[in-house]
Amino acid sequence: MAGHKLDPIDRQILAELQADGRMTNVELASRVGISAPPCLRRVRALEEAGYIRGYHADIDARELGFEVQVFAMVRLNSQAEADLSAFEARCRAWPLVRECHMLNGEIDFILKCVAPDLSTFQTFLTEELLKADHVANVKTSLVIRCAKDEPGLPFDVLEARLARNA
Amino acid sequence: MAGHKLDPIDRQILAELQADGRMTNVELASRVGISAPPCLRRVRALEEAGYIRGYHADIDARELGFEVQVFAMVRLNSQAEADLSAFEARCRAWPLVRECHMLNGEIDFILKCVAPDLSTFQTFLTEELLKADHVANVKTSLVIRCAKDEPGLPFDVLEARLARNA
DNA sequence: AGGAATGCGCAATAATATTTCAATCCCAAG
DNA sequence: CTTGGGATTGAAATATTATTGCGCATTCCT
Numbered sequence: 001m002a003g004h005k006l007d008p009i010d011r012q013i014l015a016e017l018q019a020d021g022r023m024t025n026v027e028l029a030s031r032v033g034i035s036a037p038p039c040l041r042r043v044r045a046l047e048e049a050g051y052i053r054g055y056h057a058d059i060d061a062r063e064l065g066f067e068v069q070v071f072a073m074v075r076l077n078s079q080a081e082a083d084l085s086a087f088e089a090r091c092r093a094w095p096l097v098r099e100c101h102m103l104n105g106e107i108d109f110i111l112k113c114v115a116p117d118l119s120t121f122q123t124f125l126t127e128e129l130l131k132a133d134h135v136a137n138v139k140t141s142l143v144i145r146c147a148k149d150e151p152g153l154p155f156d157v158l159e160a161r162l163a164r165n166a
Numbered sequence: 167m168a169g170h171k172l173d174p175i176d177r178q179i180l181a182e183l184q185a186d187g188r189m190t191n192v193e194l195a196s197r198v199g200i201s202a203p204p205c206l207r208r209v210r211a212l213e214e215a216g217y218i219r220g221y222h223a224d225i226d227a228r229e230l231g232f233e234v235q236v237f238a239m240v241r242l243n244s245q246a247e248a249d250l251s252a253f254e255a256r257c258r259a260w261p262l263v264r265e266c267h268m269l270n271g272e273i274d275f276i277l278k279c280v281a282p283d284l285s286t287f288q289t290f291l292t293e294e295l296l297k298a299d300h301v302a303n304v305k306t307s308l309v310i311r312c313a314k315d316e317p318g319l320p321f322d323v324l325e326a327r328l329a330r331n332a
Numbered sequence: 333a334g335g336a337a338t339g340c341g342c343a344a345t346a347a348t349a350t351t352t353c354a355a356t357c358c359c360a361a362g
Numbered sequence: 363c364t365t366g367g368g369a370t371t372g373a374a375a376t377a378t379t380a381t382t383g384c385g386c387a388t389t390c391c392t
Contacts, residue, residue: 024347024348024349025348025349025350026347026348026349036348036349036350037349037350037351037352040349040350
């Protein structure tokens with residue numbers, strides 16, 4: 001099991017920064033129960049080691065004029081690695097596609113897309129996605145509403161698991 | 167169209183903080199071309215107004231021992247609002263479910279789930295999700311690999327759109 | 333024009349980040 | 363035991379940043 005080089009303080013640092021990425025180091029140190037300098041060193045080490053990929057402001061899409069969110073389920077007519085990679089590269093280049101996950105089962109890829117309005121998305125769908133190489137079939141579903149969108153990981157589950165294995 | 171009370175500096179602030187949520191205010195101010203005090207005032211205003219929902223560290227799930235990510239497509243046997251809401255409430259209470267979106271079309275909900283391993287997910291699936299009220303059908307797909315996972319919004323698309331409408 | 337409102341930047345102060353360094357803890361070898 | 367090395371800590375000092383107060387410029391609306 002991974003993450004074993006982390007002690008409880010490290011994990012708590014990750015949990016706190018996941019909950020509030022702009023917390024000051026002084027506040028963070030006080031929460032995890034150590035002084036500021038070692039706390040900062042731990043944060044830097046966690047960043048270096050790749051546990052922390054980055055920090056991002058979470059911005060309200062609708063407030064900014066992105067009214068439409070869509071999940072697109074994509075099937076290709078070839079599962080050769082070269083074709084899969086080529087499709088992934090296309091996805092990375094499309095700004096409306098925010099996430100692209102390769103799946104097992106009948107669906108090859110699921111994409112999470114955003115757009116300012118439906119017609120923008122339709123244009124993207126018909127002119128770009130459906131015309132991409134080896135795309136056999138795309139099923140799209142509009143997001144009606146979002147009940148939960150928690151960035152990050154359930155640290156309580158992780159702690160429970162570590163306690164059990166201890 | 168929303169977001170019209172924002173000037174180009176505000177939008178650039180959002181874009182910068184989306185890219186690096188821990189940027190210092192001094193750095194941010196210099197990037198957007200104003201001095202620190204008004205820059206900070208703008209950030210606070212954007213937070214107050216709800217454009218910025220929060221800031222989060224982006225943490226590598228696999229490094230922490232969450233080996234499994236799954237998309238679950240859920241259909242209910244009732245689309246009464248009370249039943250939909252009840253299901254959403256269940257999702258919010260399940261830590262393994264990180265996202266829950268209500269969709270149009272044949273699928274009612276799509277869930278993004280994480281788990282330390284497959285058996286943990288299977289237990290959740292059979293003991294929790296499949297036994298939840300009004301759940302008619304669940305199709306799950308394991309994430310094989312993730313080609314793109316960009317938090318946030320494509321500000322370049324937004325700017326292009328605003329330029330066109332100007 | 334005139335006056336209010338908005339928003340800027342400078343300067344001063346408060347808070348925080350970061351470096352330095354000596355003391356402590358832990359563990360393994362003698 | 364005890365002793366030495368490595369790692370980690372926290373106090374103090376310094377550098378950097380955040381925050382407040384205030385006067386000035388610009389805009390906008392009479």
